Amino acid sequence: MKRVAVVTGGTKGIGLAVARKLAATDCQVFVNYAHDDEAAARVQSELDCELLKGDVFAPGGGRELLAKAQETAGRLDVFVHNAARWSKSPADDVSASLTPLVDVLDVLPSLMPDGGRVVAVSSNGANRVVPGYLSLGVAKAALESLVRYAAVQLAGKGIAVNAVSTGKVDKGPDTVNPEPMRILAARTPAGRLTVPSDVADAVWLLCADEAAWIHGQVLTADGGLGLLA
Structure with a gap:
């Protein structure tokens, strides 16, 4: 039976790479997006995935999306919190970063009764x-x-909560300033900038059956850049 995964912010960049990776590894993927219907349609055509349009930063938004996926597919196994929002206010950004996960903590055990x-x-x-x-x-x-x-709160329910961290990500020629990117690439021990698929691979590792005993950890995928002073 296919595992069911929800990926927020899944129509571009890291989120799209994660959706692709999970779809390629026998997951039924639900891709969340906020506004761009055309981009979402392209992703759906490519991945044969389900679309979940909605604002995960709104109160109750995350619960609604996960519940819809679980109701549609009959189960929920993976939740990837990727969507991000930038503002000039640290308080607003902290709220946006935490809300999608805080919003679902209490309902995850019922949505993932077999763990996840x-x-x-x-x-x-x-x-x-x-x-x-x-x-x-x-x-x-x-x-x-x-x-x-969250890892401590949910570990007893068979739900492993972890994070993947990365450095500057090269998302294509139109998304980066070439000169700083060249400098960072030269400085990276592995010899190039991180690309979205590198991050997606790390997410997939934490979703593997063999990762069941990993809880509350931050896995860094940056080609060794963060090791340098």
Whole structure:
């Protein structure tokens, strides 16, 4: 029987790469998106996935999406919290980062009665200072703390909660400033920038059956960049 996965922010970038990876590894994937119907239709055509349009940052939004997926598929096994929102206010960003996960903590045991996986997507700005990243950095640090608390709360229910962290991600020629990206790529021990599929592979590892005993951890996928001073 296929596992059922929900990926928020799943029509582009890391979220799309995660949806592709899970779909390729025998998951029935529900892709959440907020506004872009055309992009969602393209993803649905490519992956033969289900679409969940909705705002995961709104109160109750996450619960509604997961419940709809569980009702449609008859089960829920994986929840990937990838959607992010940027503002100039650290308080707003912290709220947006935490809400999709906080919103569903109490209902996950009933939605995943046979256990499951929750993976949040974070960044190395959570534990090191990145210029111009104050608001999201603080938000990601709060998210990683929430992952640890949620892991303890849900471990006894057979639900493993973890996070994947990464550095600057090359999402294509139109999404990056070439010169800083060239410098970062040269500085990365593995020799190139992280791409979305690298992060997706790490998410998949935490969703594997063999990862059942991993709880509350942050797995870094950045080609070794974060190891440097």
